[in-house]
Amino acid sequence: MAQALHKFKLKKEDNVEVIAGKDKGKRGRILKILRDKDRIVVEGVNLVKKAQKKRKQTDRGGIAEIPAALHSSNLMIVCKKCGPVKIGYKLDGDKKVRVCRKCGEVL
Secondary structure, three states, X not given: OOOOOOOOOOOXXXXXXXXXXXXXXXXXXXXXXXXXXXXXXXXXXXXXXXXXXXXOOOOOOEEEEXXXXXXXHHXXXXXXXXXXXXXXEEXXXXXXXXXXXXXXXXX
């Protein structure tokens, strides 16, 4: 039986903060969401060293640092006023918008 995909409240390009793990407290922008694995890739967080082969004459090979995926439960969205917060929803006319649970500002 196939496992249901997780519904994320976070979206690509959101600013998030890591709330658990070795990079706790770091902030970054979401680059990629892996729905099937419940994981998210954040810019500048959870960097791992990866050996890369030289592809063209202009490319450089060697060891590169790339961001690895974090579990979605270890991230919280950052509100401009409040910092890391939970996400709530409100109906704005006929649109459903994400809002900060502390101050009510649209995220």
